[in-house]
Amino acid sequence: MGSIRVVFVLVPKLHLLDLAGPAQVFSTAETLGYGYELTYVAEADEVMTAQGVPLKTQPEWPELGPDDLIVVPGWRSPRLLPVPPIGPETRQRLRDHHAAGGSVASVCSGADALGAAGLLDGRRYTTHHDLTEMMAARYPRATIVRDVLYVVDDRVITSAGIASGIDLALHLVAGARGAEAAARVAREMVVYARRNGDELQESAMLRHRGHLSDLAHRVQDVIDARYADRLLLSDLADQVCVSERTLTRMFTTATGLTPLRYQQLLRLERAEHLIGHGSTIEAAARAVGFEDARMLRRLRSRT
Structure with missing residues (x-):
């Protein structure tokens, strides 16, 4: 069983839980022997999170194959920024990876980065409930799905806010390594065993x-x-x-x-x-x- 490489794209003011939730899922899966390798990249050597914790990043992107995954965590954004905080090179990497058969994912406002890369056009997606109207207006060629935890459409996987990134990651582990693997990871993390993507964001x-x-x-x-x-x-x-x-x-x-x-x-x-x-x-x-x-x-x- 070869390792699946997961690359997290870190942007300024990212939310720690948007990153830490999925990262914990994949690193726990690695600890349990399911073969994951995590990499953290950014357009700067250090990124400051919304919670004030600075994060060091790796300077070079790894080589990726079709089984690998890129994840864009969300950033602090009560309203969408005029332009998503990713540059042209990062957008191109997202497009190239998906075109080569790989998967890309986002948590919360990270969907704005996928939209800027053109990966939402013609697809269904979701995001945090506070951002749905703004995202719908910004990306009229995409179909936003309101008030669900995550949406999967042609290897573009988008999730709602904050903790829903855990549900997204568990879903991806189940798809790649089986439902038993996801259940073991959820049990190890002491979280709700994998919620379905169409469950409500707010109870x-x-x-x-x-x-x-x-x-x-x-x-x-x-x-x-x-x-x-x-x-x-x-x-x-x-x-x-x-x-x-x-x-x-x-x-x-x-x-x-x-x-x-x-x-x-x-x-x-x-x-x-x-x-x-x-x-x-x-x-x-x-x-x-x-x-x-x-x-x-x-x-x-x-x-």
């Missing part, structure tokens, strides 16, 4: 937490921890020392949902994850707290 636990109601947050804490249990509205109201009517009114004002609907969303997301990993609808329904699969089927049909 309901995050989407409905952007309010300032302490009462609603406390109720959400209870539901988050016990979403598979039968939770009575009266018990939730007792937890926060208000009436059922007051609880429903304040919770709905803060989150846009009733407590029951919020619990159903959590159950539905967890069930979709289980189904995506091979569970039957019936087994998933039982695992998340439904008495049978009928309610789960109704909720899935609505969404």
Whole structure:
């Protein structure tokens, strides 16, 4: 089994986790004997990360073959820069590697570098949810896929923000070395065993937490921890020392949902994850707290 070379292209203000997550996956795979070799290149001898940690880089690009991979981690970019921080030579290397049969990947805003190299044109891709509209406008010949973890299209692999780079890397290990290898790496790293690419970037636990109601947050804490249990509205109201009517009114004002609907969303997301990993609808329904699969089927049909 020959080694797969993974080249990380480092740019100024890159996010450490965009780099460290995938690098940890591939280096753990190497430690476990799956044959990976990591290289870090840049257009400067040293790159400063967004978190203030300077990184030394290697001056020369290695020779790459069709089995090798180039990864562009993302950089700090609440908005896209006028021009992605990679020069013409790096763009050409990305194009040449892909044209020779190799794979290229990005994390978060790293997709902007692939777009600048022309590798998104005619392909599907994703990026961090904060950048989707700007990327869609910048690369109209590409098709952006919103709110998923990663997208694979003709050896161009793009992932969402920050931690999703781990999911992308585990997916690539599974494709190159098998699902057992990816599972061993995930277990060694103590991370969620490989999430599917079409899972949501933001869970309901995050989407409905952007309010300032302490009462609603406390109720959400209870539901988050016990979403598979039968939770009575009266018990939730007792937890926060208000009436059922007051609880429903304040919770709905803060989150846009009733407590029951919020619990159903959590159950539905967890069930979709289980189904995506091979569970039957019936087994998933039982695992998340439904008495049978009928309610789960109704909720899935609505969404």
